[in-house]
Amino acid sequence: MAMGPPKLELRGVKKSFGSKVVLDGIDLSLDAGKSLVVIGGSGTGKSVMIKSVLGIIRPDAGEIYVDGQNVTRLSGRARERYLRKFGMLFQNAALFDSLTVWENVAFGLIQGHGMRRAKAKQIAIEKLAKVGLGEEVANLSPAELSGGMQKRVGLARAIAAEPEIIFFDEPTTGLDPIMADVINDLIVDTVKAIGVTALSITHDMASARKISDRIAMIYKGKIIWDGPTAEIDNCGNPYVDQFIHGRAEGPIKMEVRG
Amino acid sequence: MNFFAFIGRATIDFFAQIGRLATFTWSAISGVVRPPFYWALLAQQLMRIGYFSLPVVGLTAFFTGGVLALQIYIGASRYGAEAFVPAVVLVGITRELGPVIAGLMVAGRVAAAIAAEIGTMRVTEQIDALTTLSTNPIKYLVVPRLVAAVIAMPILVAIADSIGIFGGYVASTHSLGFNGSVYLKNTMDSLKYSDVTSGLIKAAVFGFIIALLGCYNGFHSRGGARGVGTATTSAVVSSSILILAANFILTNVLFSD
Numbered sequence: 001m002a003m004g005p006p007k008l009e010l011r012g013v014k015k016s017f018g019s020k021v022v023l024d025g026i027d028l029s030l031d032a033g034k035s036l037v038v039i040g041g042s043g044t045g046k047s048v049m050i051k052s053v054l055g056i057i058r059p060d061a062g063e064i065y066v067d068g069q070n071v072t073r074l075s076g077r078a079r080e081r082y083l084r085k086f087g088m089l090f091q092n093a094a095l096f097d098s099l100t101v102w103e104n105v106a107f108g109l110i111q112g113h114g115m116r117r118a119k120a121k122q123i124a125i126e127k128l129a130k131v132g133l134g135e136e137v138a139n140l141s142p143a144e145l146s147g148g149m150q151k152r153v154g155l156a157r158a159i160a161a162e163p164e165i166i167f168f169d170e171p172t173t174g175l176d177p178i179m180a181d182v183i184n185d186l187i188v189d190t191v192k193a194i195g196v197t198a199l200s201i202t203h204d205m206a207s208a209r210k211i212s213d214r215i216a217m218i219y220k221g222k223i224i225w226d227g228p229t230a231e232i233d234n235c236g237n238p239y240v241d242q243f244i245h246g247r248a249e250g251p252i253k254m255e256v257r258g
Numbered sequence: 259m260n261f262f263a264f265i266g267r268a269t270i271d272f273f274a275q276i277g278r279l280a281t282f283t284w285s286a287i288s289g290v291v292r293p294p295f296y297w298a299l300l301a302q303q304l305m306r307i308g309y310f311s312l313p314v315v316g317l318t319a320f321f322t323g324g325v326l327a328l329q330i331y332i333g334a335s336r337y338g339a340e341a342f343v344p345a346v347v348l349v350g351i352t353r354e355l356g357p358v359i360a361g362l363m364v365a366g367r368v369a370a371a372i373a374a375e376i377g378t379m380r381v382t383e384q385i386d387a388l389t390t391l392s393t394n395p396i397k398y399l400v401v402p403r404l405v406a407a408v409i410a411m412p413i414l415v416a417i418a419d420s421i422g423i424f425g426g427y428v429a430s431t432h433s434l435g436f437n438g439s440v441y442l443k444n445t446m447d448s449l450k451y452s453d454v455t456s457g458l459i460k461a462a463v464f465g466f467i468i469a470l471l472g473c474y475n476g477f478h479s480r481g482g483a484r485g486v487g488t489a490t491t492s493a494v495v496s497s498s499i500l501i502l503a504a505n506f507i508l509t510n511v512l513f514s515d
Contacts, residue, residue, distance in 0.1 A: 056386050080392045088390040094383040112392030157391075 005068030007032040007197045008053065008165060013062035014221075015048055022048045024221030025062065032164075035191055035198040037212035037229075039205070039243060041252065045221045046201035047091075050167050053199075054086060055079055066165070084112055087158035087196075091170040093150040095142035101153050102128070102138040108161040127156040130193075131186055148179035152186065159190050166191065168200035172207045184210045205244050217243060219252065282474050289394070289401045299402040307368050307403070307469070308410030312417065314367060315360045319351075319418035322359050323425025326350050331434050343434070344441050345448035347426035352453040356419040358505055361464035364411065365497040369472035372403055373493035376476025377486035385477070400477075404469045411465030412458040419457065460508050464501050471497040 006029040015023040022045040030036045040046050051057040053064055055074065064072045066085065074082050087108075095104050103110075105127055106120035115123075125135055131152040142150055151171065158166055171187060172180035184207050191198045191211070202208050208215055209229060216226040217240050225237045232244060242250030330346045376399055379385050388395045423445060430436040472493045479489035 051386065054386075054390055056389055080394065083390060083392045086390055088387070090383045090387055092382060094387040096379075096384055096387070107393070108391040111398070161391075 004032070005065070006030055007034075007067065008199065009065040010049070010053070011063045011065070013049070013052055013059045013064065015045075015052060015057060015059050022221055023052070023059065023062075026218070026221070026223060028216060028223055028226070030197060030199060032197050033195050034213045035200070035211055036214045036216060037200045037202060037208040038216045038218055038223075039203060039208050040201070040218035041203060041243070044218050046218055047169060049218070050088075050169060050199070050201060054083065054088070054167070080112070084108075084161065085164045086167065087161065087163035087165070088167040089151070089154045089158045089169065089171055091173055093142070093147075093154035095150055095153055095157070097142050099142075100138065101133075101140050101142060101145070104142060104153060105156045105160050107157065113161060124156070124160060127160045128153070130159070130190065131156045132182075148175055148182070151175065151179075151183055155183070155186060155190065159194065159196075162194060163196060165197045165199065168198065168202070168211075170202050170204075171200060171211075172202065172204045177206075180204065180207060181210075183207075187211045205246075278478065279474055282477065283470060285396050286400045286404055286470065286473070289397045290405060292397075294397065296398060296402055299398070300406055303402045303406035304410055306371075307364070307406045307465075308414060311360075311364050311367055311410070311414055314363050315414050315418050316421050318359050318363050319356060319422040320425040320428075322355050323347060323351055323422035323427075324429035325425075326355065326422075327426035327429040328433065331430070340434075341444070343430060343436070344426070344444035347430075348423060348445050348448055349453055351422035351426070352419050352457045354457075354505075354509075356422055357415050357457045357460040357464060358501070359422075360411070360415045360418045360461065361468070361501045361505075362498055364407075364414065364465070365468050365501060366494055368407065369468045369475075369493040369497045370490050372469065372472030373476040373479070373490045374486055376473055377479035377489040380477060380479050381482055381485060395477075400469075400473045403473055404466065407465035407469035408462050409465075411461040411468075415458055415461035416454075419454065456508075456512070459512075460505060463504055463508065467500045467504060468497050471500065 009029040010026050013023050013026040014021075026049055028036075028038075038046055038049070048057055052059045059072065062072070063070055066082070071082055096107065099107070102121050102124040105124035106115075106117070109115040109120040109123060110117060121138075125138055128135070128138060133149065133152055133156070137145065137149070137153075142153065145153065168187060171183055175183060187198070187200075188211055198211070200208075200211060212229045214227065215229050215232050216223050217237075218224070219239055225235055225240045227235060232240065235241070238251050242252050327343055327347050330343050330350075331340060334340050334342055334346070376385075379399070385395045385399070388398055427438070427441055427445075430441050431438045475489040475493040475496070479485045
């Protein structure tokens, strides 16, 4: 696989909202089957980067390649087909509260792939089992679940249609440390089990170390460091150093007004 | 200079808003004619928008019809023209008050509900989640509501017309001493096909306005609970104003008899 094009590649992606520059030329590439975690403070453009790849936000400049194909300006039906390669776990799970748990998990199968409901339900229950949830939750509504369980359902939904690339948006935010670790384990297991390519964004260093092969740091809309997870402690980059040790003093100044 | 900057910014905001609404309307309309169609969701929305609006629309139509009869009687009796009460109630309800009262009531009920629901889906990223699951949010969320409102409103107004005329009948026979069968005969004699159809066409337009502005405001809400509240308010206010403005234009241009 090392010889092929990267699974996902961003070249010089820029995005501004009004006069506020959020992405200032992001270059990032990700090989198939690997897990990359992008770390960075709040409001540094992590979510905007992921939403640009998904086409939810249109970048102002730059190119995005998936499997060597330029996908930056896809629209309509072509974009829907392209999005079938992706799964995403949202920060607050973003489950559809008008549907039951199994209908949430099966949503992509039924709507995106046109699968019959009975078959999709069966797959949904299998996927729920993979994230440690029993059949009894399948008919509950998402509002009846705890935050950790909602994240698990979100994970089951993200892997249900067997995507090639999964995005994890702050997978451990808002969870207690034990539940966070359970989610981390589930991410590692599912990613390895189905061999997908994973791109996560987080500011939780424990999670980042656990689920990544490589870590990149984003600061002021640019990637300022990118390397194997094992090397992050000796990277010699003062910004990365400050971030991973969580120090208030250092080159990164907290902008009080965003 | 600040004053000019303010005017400039307000003008730009205004036209940006118009532009956003226009592109949103266009993508909604093109979603109506292109598959996939979500029939089950359409049926669900017909229930919510149409069927569950029946009590509120029926009650307001009844009282409006009654009040109309009482007021027209007061005016008409000054010229000894009491006999025209049934005909004026008929024209008032079918051409004007049936569609407008139903439109405003449904705007309050449905535009608010749509904006709140879609707005919450926006701020909790459920709309983004739809996109990542290869589902077009416009087709999944907006089209069923839009089509349901355009179908349901004329039906609601047809019912509101009947109930409103019945309200006028009740008020006239009980308080004004009209003979029931004479009142009904007068009503039937002055009934014109175009009175009813013009009201029903208005109703379809109002339904479109209600669903469109409910969805638009919900879709563009941001910033958590407060943003959803703002979206809900502007959905009701803007759809009500637009209904009254559209009513004026439709009456003027199309249905001036």
